[in-house]
Amino acid sequence: xxxxxLFAAVLLTATTLSACGDKKEATRAVSFANDVQPLLNAYxxxxxxxGGPGLEASGLSLESYDNLMKGTKFGPIIxxxxxxxxxxxxxxxxxxDKSLKMPHGERKPLAPEAIKLIRDWIDxxxxxx
Ligand code: HEC
Numbered sequence: 610x611x612x613x614x615l616f617a618a619v620l621l622t623a624t625t626l627s628a629c630g631d632k633k634e635a636t637r638a639v640s641f642a643n644d645v646q647p648l649l650n651a652y653x654x655x656x657x658x659x660g661g662p663g664l665e666a667s668g669l670s671l672e673s674y675d676n677l678m679k680g681t682k683f684g685p686i687i688x689x690x691x692x693x694x695x696x697x698x699x700x701x702x703x704x705x706d707k708s709l710k711m712p713h714g715e716r717k718p719l720a721p722e723a724i725k726l727i728r729d730w731i732d733x734x735x736x737x738x
Pocket of ligand 1: 709
């Protein structure tokens with residue numbers, strides 16, 4: 610009997626937690642420093658820093674907000690307010706030519722939640738926040 614009560618409590622907690630999670634995912638304010646830069650660090654930085662093949666080939670450094678906003682040697686990859694027309698999003702979603710999808714090569718693509726964070730951040734104005 611005691612066990613059953615415990616089980617119910619666990620279930621209830623789990624559903625409450627996941628309900629909160631969904632709500633949070635809706636559209637919370639995304640922070641560059643807390644949400645976006647850590648993703649860049651994990652998925653991109655090893656190649657897009659001084660000496661890395663990505664920076665050498667494209668001119669794109671992903672070490673900081675200012676570097677990201679400067680873009681590649683061809684220009685910006687972010688259009689503040691429009692994730693749809695931002696090259697960065699096209700690349701991480703794999704909508705560009707296969708040879709150009711990022712992360713480069715056979716790397717694992719970003720998780721959908723990670724891409725959503727980046728998209729929301731751009732749609733919210735790509736702020737230095
Ligand atoms: C394994 C190394 C590697 C990783 C990891 C990597 N890149 Fe790259 N990136 C490259 C290379 C190499 C190029 C140059 C591609 C070329 O010119 O063929 C490049 C080019 C680019 C470009 C310019 C594309 C263009 O239009 O010329 C962008 C934007 C970019 N990377 C973004 C990212 C992002 C965002 C991530 C993380 C999600 C990432 N990269 C992860 C190696 C990498």
